[in-house]
Amino acid sequence: MSVNLAITSTASFLRGIMPWIPAKNVVRGQSNGTPAPLPPSIVITEILQTQYTTTRTKLNPVASTMAYNMPRRLDLQLDCYGPRASEMANVAVTMLRSIAIEGAFPDGVEPLYCGEPVQIPLITGEKQYETRWSVTVSLQYNEPVTVSQESFDVVGETFVIPADITTPTE
Secondary structure: OOHHHHHHHHHHHHHHHOOOOOHHHEEEOOOOOOOOOOOOEEEEEEEEEEEOOOOEEEEEOOOOEEEEEEEEEEEEEEEEEOOOHHHHHHHHHHHHOOHHHOOOOOOOEEEEEEOOOEEOOEEOOOOOEEOEEEEEEEEEEEEEEEEEOOOOOOOOOOOOOHHHOOOOOO
């Protein structure tokens, strides 16, 4: 599981609940060399990652590996643009808080909660106001890290070193 899967599954979910937005207009933010799509659009930007529980470990003695599972909270900012930006933000919040979300995300990614839609002013390069509503969504994803693990499972040849033999004292 990775942060990329969490973001792409969020984008897929949003495309499914808002068919009036062209699929190519739900994008990941802060991508160098990629201009923002024209409205209507949603830009998904990761704003926080935090590990909120203790790392869990699982030994695989057959493969001689140790898996470290790091449950993480990922906060995403959904910026909705266009004349229907308010509606898009409200649809996202309503569906993310509903039971309809069950099974909409892959294993290892779970929506936790989302904030209220907030209208954020945006002045374009042409000195015009662009309609933008923003919602913060928190997801849990489990990021596994697997490393090789040395273990002592076979005893080789043993022998006694004479210096280790003690003689009883009188």
